[in-house]
Amino acid sequence: MAEKVLVKGNEALGEAAIRAGCRYYFGYPITPQSELTEYMSRRLPEVGGVFLQAESEVSVVNMLYGASCMGVRVMTSTSSPGFSLMQEGISYMAGAELPAVFINVVRGGPGLGDIQPAQGDYLQATKGGGHGDYRLIVLGPSTIQEAIELVMLAFDLADEYRTPVEVLADGMIGQMMEPVEFPEMRSLDTLPEKPWALTGAKGRKPNKITSFDLDPYKLEEMNLRYEATRKRIIANEQRWEEENIEGADILVAAYGTVGRIMKTVMEMARERGIKVGLFRPITLWPFPYKRLEELSKGVDTVFTVEMSGGQMLEDVKLAVKDNAKTPFYGRMGGVVPTPEEILDQIESLVKGSENR
Amino acid sequence: MALGYIEIDEERCKGCGLCMNACPKKVIRFSKSFNSKGYHPAEFYDPEGNCIACGFCYMMCPDTAITVYRYEKVAANK
Amino acid sequence: MNAKVVMKRPDSLSKIDFTYCPGCHHGIVHRLIAEVIDELGIREKTVIVAPVGCSVFAYTFFEIDGTVASHGRAPAVATGMKRARPDRIIFTYQGDGDLAAIGTTEIVHAANRGENITVIFINNAVYGMTGGQMAPTTLIGQRTTTTIHGRDPKAAGYPIRICEMLSQLEGPTYIERVAVDTPQHVMKAKKAIKKAFENQINGLGFSLIEVLSTCPTNWGLPPVEAIKWLQENMMKFYPLGVYKDKTREEAKEGIV
Numbered sequence: 001m002a003e004k005v006l007v008k009g010n011e012a013l014g015e016a017a018i019r020a021g022c023r024y025y026f027g028y029p030i031t032p033q034s035e036l037t038e039y040m041s042r043r044l045p046e047v048g049g050v051f052l053q054a055e056s057e058v059s060v061v062n063m064l065y066g067a068s069c070m071g072v073r074v075m076t077s078t079s080s081p082g083f084s085l086m087q088e089g090i091s092y093m094a095g096a097e098l099p100a101v102f103i104n105v106v107r108g109g110p111g112l113g114d115i116q117p118a119q120g121d122y123l124q125a126t127k128g129g130g131h132g133d134y135r136l137i138v139l140g141p142s143t144i145q146e147a148i149e150l151v152m153l154a155f156d157l158a159d160e161y162r163t164p165v166e167v168l169a170d171g172m173i174g175q176m177m178e179p180v181e182f183p184e185m186r187s188l189d190t191l192p193e194k195p196w197a198l199t200g201a202k203g204r205k206p207n208k209i210t211s212f213d214l215d216p217y218k219l220e221e222m223n224l225r226y227e228a229t230r231k232r233i234i235a236n237e238q239r240w241e242e243e244n245i246e247g248a249d250i251l252v253a254a255y256g257t258v259g260r261i262m263k264t265v266m267e268m269a270r271e272r273g274i275k276v277g278l279f280r281p282i283t284l285w286p287f288p289y290k291r292l293e294e295l296s297k298g299v300d301t302v303f304t305v306e307m308s309g310g311q312m313l314e315d316v317k318l319a320v321k322d323n324a325k326t327p328f329y330g331r332m333g334g335v336v337p338t339p340e341e342i343l344d345q346i347e348s349l350v351k352g353s354e355n356r
Numbered sequence: 357m358a359l360g361y362i363e364i365d366e367e368r369c370k371g372c373g374l375c376m377n378a379c380p381k382k383v384i385r386f387s388k389s390f391n392s393k394g395y396h397p398a399e400f401y402d403p404e405g406n407c408i409a410c411g412f413c414y415m416m417c418p419d420t421a422i423t424v425y426r427y428e429k430v431a432a433n434k
Numbered sequence: 435m436n437a438k439v440v441m442k443r444p445d446s447l448s449k450i451d452f453t454y455c456p457g458c459h460h461g462i463v464h465r466l467i468a469e470v471i472d473e474l475g476i477r478e479k480t481v482i483v484a485p486v487g488c489s490v491f492a493y494t495f496f497e498i499d500g501t502v503a504s505h506g507r508a509p510a511v512a513t514g515m516k517r518a519r520p521d522r523i524i525f526t527y528q529g530d531g532d533l534a535a536i537g538t539t540e541i542v543h544a545a546n547r548g549e550n551i552t553v554i555f556i557n558n559a560v561y562g563m564t565g566g567q568m569a570p571t572t573l574i575g576q577r578t579t580t581t582i583h584g585r586d587p588k589a590a591g592y593p594i595r596i597c598e599m600l601s602q603l604e605g606p607t608y609i610e611r612v613a614v615d616t617p618q619h620v621m622k623a624k625k626a627i628k629k630a631f632e633n634q635i636n637g638l639g640f641s642l643i644e645v646l647s648t649c650p651t652n653w654g655l656p657p658v659e660a661i662k663w664l665q666e667n668m669m670k671f672y673p674l675g676v677y678k679d680k681t682r683e684e685a686k687e688g689i690v
Contacts, residue, residue, distance in 0.1 A: 024518055050517045054510065055543040062507035062540070066483070066514025069501050074518070092504050198499035198515070200479035200522055206448075208493055210502040360437060372457035372650075372657040378617055395456070412617040414441040418461030419452055424441040 004179040009144045010035035010077075012180055013103050013169065014043060016151035017075050021186040022101070023049035024074040026063040028056060028082060031115040032171035033105035036077040047185075057082040061089030068098040069209050071197030073155055077103035079171075080113065080121050084129065090164050091130030094226065095211020099158035101151065102136075103167045105174040108334025116334025117171035117257055122311035125168050126285040133223055135230055137165040137237065138284040142260040144178040150282070152183065157237065159192045161229050168284060170307070172257045172336065239282040240291060248277030249350050251299045251324075253292065253316045255281050257336065258305050264339040265346070272343070274350050284312070292319035299324050301349055305342055306330045360409025360426040362400050368421035371395035375413035375422060381406040384413060397421075444468035446477045448497045453488075457657020459647035460489055460556060462614040463623070467525075467554060468496060470628045474635065480523040481515060483508040485537075487529035488562040506537025509544035512551045523634055525552040531561040534570035534594050541600070541642075548605035548639040552630045555596060555642055558649040559668060566652030570594045573671055578652070593671060597644050601677035607639035609678040613646040613669065615661045629681075638681055646672055 007015070014036045017025070025040040037053065044051040054060045060076050067074040078086065083104045093100060106121045108114040125138045137157050141147035147169055154165040198207050213219045241259070244266055245251070254262050259280035269276040279295055279302070281288055296302050302320045304313045310328045317326050329345045331337045362384075364375075369391065375398050376384045383406050387399035398421075400407075409426040446468035454460045471477050477498055484493040486505035493500030503511040508526035515524045533541050533555050544551065560578050561567040568578040568585055571593050575584040585593075597611045608630060612623035623645060630641035646668050648660035655663055 024514075026514060026517075052513070052517060054513075055539055058507065059510040059513075059540055059543065062503060062510035063514035063517070065501075065503070065507075066511035066516075067518040068514075069481075069511070070515050070518035070522070072518045074514070088504055089507070096501070198481045198501060198522075199519065200481065201497065201499050202478035206497055207499045208501070210493065212490065212502050360440070368451060370456035374457055374657055374661075377658045377661075409440060410617075411441045415617045415620040416462065416614075417465075418454060418456075418458055420443045420447060420461065420465050422441075423439060423443070425437040426440045427435045427437045430435060 002181045002183070004181055006177055006179050007144070008035060008175070008177050009147060009169070010105065010174040011039040012144045012148055013077065013151055013167070013174070014039040015182055016148040017101065017155070018043060018047055018049070019183055019185050020073065020152040020155040021188050021191050022073040022075050022155060023047065023188070024067045024072050025049070025076065026052045026054050026060045026067070026074070027076050028054055028060050028078065030079045030082045032107055032174050033077050033079050033103070036103065036174070057085035058089065061086035064100045065089055065093055065096070065098060068093065068100045069198045071194035071199060073159070073191060075101040075103065077105065079105045079107045080109050083121065084124070087130035090136065091132050091134060092211050093164045094134035094136070095132065095222070096209050097162040097226070098164070098209065099162055100164045101154045101158055101167065102164060103151065103169060106168060106170040114334045115171060117307065117336055118334045119170060119256060119258065119307040119311070120309070120332065121168065122284065122306070122308060125166050126287065126315070134226060135285050137161070137163060137233060138168050139165065140168050140255040140282060140284045141173060142256050142280065144173060144176070145180045147173055148180060148182065161233055163229065168256065170257050171334070234286040237283055238286050238288045240288040241278070241280040241282060242295065243278045244275065245277040245295060248275045248299060250274070250301045250303055250346060251277040251279055251295055252303045252305060252346070253279045253312065254305045255284060255312060258307055261337065261339055261342065262305070265342045268339055268343050269346060272347065274346060276346060281312070287315045289315070289319040292316065293321065293323065296320040296323040301325045301327060303346065303349055304328045305337065307336060308332060358402055358405035358407040358427070360424060361402065361407055362413060362425065363423045364398050364400060365421040366391045366397040368419045369395060369397035370419055371397055372418060374416040374418065378412040378416040380410065380412060381408060383407050444472045446471040446497050448495055450494050452495060453491050455651040457648065457650045457660060459558070459614050459645070462620060463554065463556060463645050463647070464492065464495055466620070466624045466627050469624060470631050471498070473628070474631055476523050476631070476635065479521070480525070483511045483515070483524065483526045485526070485528040485532035487532050489527055489529060489556065490563070492527050506532050506535070507540055508532065509537065509540040509549070509551070509553065513544055513547070513549050516549060516551050520550070523631065525554060525631070527554045528556065529562065530557045530559065530569045530571040534596055542603070545600045545640050545642065546603045546605040548607065550634055550637055550639050552634045553642040554627065555644045556647050557596070557644055557672065558647040560649050560652045562649050562652055566649070573667055595672060597642070597677040600642060605640055606642065606678055607680040608633050608641040610676045611644040611646065611672060611674050613664070613674055615664055633681060
């Protein structure tokens with residue numbers, strides 16, 4: 001087993017990408033993820049990679065577009081406002097079926113917001129922040145170790161389905177330090193072949209990569225191809241964690257950092273004689289609707305907790321329908337809810353439904 | 357005696373006239389007929405053999421519709 | 435007497451008809467690029483990054499790998515490509531709306547990094563594809579669909595001289611402005627384009643060729659008169675010439 005190292009989340013995310021065979025990073029400084037950009041500026045040259053600090057996030061996403069066209073594994077990392085600037089480029093990459101990994105270390109918003117951890121970008125991430133019919137695969141880590149695994153998974157999914165993939169972390173995951181293990185370095189010659197890349201029309205017809213066609217019927221064909229890919233992803237790539245489900249008094253739906261806080265809340269609740277189940281989506285898109293729907297038939301309440309005004313809540317409601325009540329508790333502006341305040345909410349919900 | 361001649365792809369030509377404007381020997385004119393796009397294409401017309409195969413027409417053509425040929429000099433006394 | 439072909443359609447042009455208006459200079463520049471690619475023997479390792487604009491279809495007009503960048507971002511796309519595969523020849527083909535308006539940031543920083551790419555910049559003083567609106571390079575007093583009384587600098591600022599602007603930067607290696615209004619200028623333009631590609635092949639850094647071009651349809655002039663207008667107006671405000679040539683400076687100092 002590889003030995004454990006104490007490492008900052010931002011740097012772990014960068015090292016994970018390198019272990020996944022990524023050798024190209026284009027980025028722009030933005031709190032709370034700048035350490036990731038700094039790390040890549042030091043680390044990539046050590047492994048023969050290319051680091052470039054661009055002039056804006058708009059340029060960054062287009063550099064990713066270009067590098068991805070050449071068939072290499074490429075990534076960037078940014079935070080909410082920077083990620084918003086990348087939306088047009090991401091829509092182009094989705095339409096051109098170009099793989100790449102975007103790490104979004106979410107911070108308080110909207111607008112300039114602040115630099116605290118938050119989850120206010122869920123809808124942008126999972127419903128498509130740019131124009132046109134497309135979705136990103138969105139992965140929501142709750143610990144640094146899981147973030148490492150999900151970054152590596154992100155590169156594999158991006159290549160397999162030829163799509164941009166977003167790792168939706170937050171300022172907490174980026175800034176905290178934890179002991180973690182890194183998997184072995186993947187050798188570059190095991191990376192998937194990309195015959196579609198623009199490596200030069202040598203011994204083949206020219207490759208053309210574009211999201212463009214003026215003929216609506218051809219563009220519809222392209223869209224039907226993207227849709228078929230989305231269906232495959234929905235069928236094969238849903239991931240979640242469920243814990244303490246059997247006989248739970250209440251089921252909590254939470255992801256990322258709040259999903260982690262819930263582990264403490266569940267223990268504290270047990271001491272107060274309340275059995276709290278946890279449903280933690282890991283793929284935020286494709287959202288695990290079916291499983292949550294099944295679980296919601298066995299409980300009275302599916303309680304959604306987020307660091308936002310209620311965004312994953314919408315997907316929870318889609319899954320739960322009227323099988324159970326779907327109350328919500330959230331903190332906005334980058335405020336991180338404490339286990340105690342969440343537990344108080346749970347107590348009142350559970351007591352509320354008991355003495356009816 | 358003409359030093360060469362040109363062939364004009366009538367379908368590619370859009371009748372812009374830049375070749376005629378550039379031709380020093382004025383041996384290109386608009387054809388009376390139409391191509392399928394409805395343009396009067398350019399037409400090589402060199403009854404007196406003035407074409408010097410300079411290629412100015414080729415250089416100015418925005419649609420690369422012209423191919424320029426140059427007669428090979430046959431050695432006078434061979 | 436038999437005759438041999440002396441000038442024909444270059445191999446690096448695809449079979450697809452150009453979608454440009456009659457007399458549009460885009461087509462001439464496309465041919466020059468294709469001739470240069472043929473002569474340098476680089477068709478099989480060259481990639482075009484087309485812009486959004488009339489030349490958005492350019493990626494299909496060349497028998498090479500190609501893509502379309504979002505409006506103004508071609509220099510960033512090309513940067514990503516070149517950093518990923520430095521041994522490929524990457525060039526962007528951009529209009530004045532694309533490069534000098536929305537894409538100013540990308541072109542300035544690609545030039546400033548001395549990115550080893552080739553940029554072909556078509557300046558026809560209007561947004562062609564969208565129907566003839568004012569562009570950053572629209573001349574003072576020039577009528578467009580968004581300056582119907584003529585461009586007034588108090589309201590819409592001044593035309594931007596890209597070659598002069600970019601040549602202030604340390605990064606670029608070669609910047610020249612050319613035109614394709616006459617056969618003589620076409621030959622000079624080809625020389626400039628060829629040098630711009632050779633610079634990239636030799637790893638000498640960023641080259642940009644600005645080509646003054648007509649837009650008969652949106653200028654409201656027949657093709658031949660459009661050329662006259664270009665000569666009498668655009669060439670005065672945008673003088674042709676080499677604005678930067680590090681290869682010659684360095685040659686003098688014996689570096690190259």
